[in-house]
Amino acid sequence: MNTPTRITTTAVTLGLAMAMLAGCASTSADAAPTAVSELRLGYFANVTHAPALVGVEEGLFDEALGDVTVQEQVFNAGPAVIEALSAGAIDAAYIGPNPAINTFIQSGGASARVIAGATSGGAALVVRDGIDSPTDLAGTTLASPQLGNTQDVALRSWLKDEGFETTTSGGGDVQVTPTENAQTLTLFQQGKLDGAWLPEPWVSRLVIEGGAHVLVDEGELWPDGAFPTTVLLVRAEFAAQHPDVVEDLLEAHLAALAWIDENPDALPSTINAALDAATGKPLADDVLARALENVTFSPDPHAEAFAALVENGVAAGTQKDGSIEGLFDLRALNGLLTAAGADKVDDAGLGAKE
Structure with a gap:
């Protein structure tokens, strides 16, 4: 089935992903890498989390992370993910922007960092x-x-x-x-x-x-029409202790975006296989086709939208006001993109400084 899927040009090709998988020196120099045997990754069984679904179904996380075992956990909504992240039960997650903002503000900037975008729209x-x-x-x-x-x-x-x-x-x-x-x-x-x-x-x-x-x-x-729906968030302590693993996770994430870009015809069946494995409930073909028409996959987290998202959360009464300066750390992502000849993504002045 040929399903129309909107993919931004920043979603790199498979060849680009393989070049990145060949290796790039970590840009995180805040802590020396220490040994870790697993990475616990959360995501939703939603089309807006297609990069995670593809990464799992196509074995891209396992390939990039090598000896580090990826333990996946499926969630229904962002606040539950944040509870798990805050408790140290997971290390990274695909999540919507507002829960990411919430945990950052509530922790005074100590809890987590957005390291990449994943999906816009939908x-x-x-x-x-x-x-x-x-x-x-x-x-x-x-x-x-x-x-x-x-x-x-x-x-x-x-x-x-x-x-x-x-x-x-x-x-x-x-x-x-x-x-x-x-x-x-x-x-x-x-x-x-x-x-x-x-x-x-x-x-x-x-x-x-x-x-x-x-x-x-x-x-x-x-x-x-561009707004962030899903970003890739990492627990700050894990990122500081294991920057090499975080970089491997980013390589897998970019490889998943590249796979989506290169395989639009195979994407629906791959998503459905992942959904079936995660929930036992694949989607009807017409539902999946319609859903994919409304999303865009890209590593750009649309950081420029986050100030408005803070205002919206405060107005909605669901979060406290506060600074989100430092919420983003796109240095490793941009290092991989630059090494692969792709454009960097912008943190809108809200990121870690070089």
């Missing part, structure tokens, strides 16, 4: 028949994946801009009910929810399987 507010404009949302009940996750913040922020009050306890003019994605689909099909702000493939599942329609494509709210 989130929307979908609603039932009879809701055709924001004014129709008064008194409705909408779902988000989890309180404080990236789509939850986007929904609450957008509702506030439209003049609706929400509360984190489910009150206000529009009731926002954080709900696990699969349960959201069931409740929507039963008529117990009026809509939801979700990532792919759940947007497409509600549209195709639940008869929903898109009221707001989140891309319409951002300049040039």
Whole structure:
């Protein structure tokens, strides 16, 4: 099946990835590498986490990390990932930007670092028949994946801009009910929810399987339609102690992006194989095709959007205000990109200094 997938030019080719896998000196000199036997990696069984799914299914993490065993753990939403990361139960994760911001601010910058982007786009507010404009949302009940996750913040922020009050306890003019994605689909099909702000493939599942329609494509709210959906986050202590392993993880990540770029026809079956292995529930072909039309895969984390994301989280009442200077450490990523002849990505002045 030839599925149209939007891939940015910064997603390098397979040949480029192999050049990077040949080796590049680590740019992290803060700590000498120490021995480690495993890397515990979290990700979601979502289309927006396709680089992780491809990396697992195609064996790219195992190839790049060599003797370091990769232990994968599947999560449903970002706040649960942050709990695991903060407890030292995982070392790195594919995650939405708002939970990454939350942990950084709450820890005073000590908890984690964004080391790469992964996915842009692929989130929307979908609603039932009879809701055709924001004014129709008064008194409705909408779902988000989890309180404080990236789509939850986007929904609450957008509702506030439209003049609706929400509360984190489910009150206000529009009731926002954080709900696990699969349960959201069931409740929507039963008529117990009026809509939801979700990532792919759940947007497409509600549209195709639940008869929903898109009221707001989140891309319409951002300049040039570009907004971060998934980034690669590493626990700061792990990064300081094992910079060589982090670099190997980045090599695998870039190899996964390269594989996606080079194999658009094979991408749907690879994603479905990974989803089947992780959850036992592959996607219908039409759902997967629609979902892939709405996402872009790239190592660019769109750091320029993060200041607005902080404002949105504060306005939504799901996070504290605070500085995110130092949230990004793209030095190893940019070292690999430069060595491979690719363009660097920008940290918008929010990164580790040389």
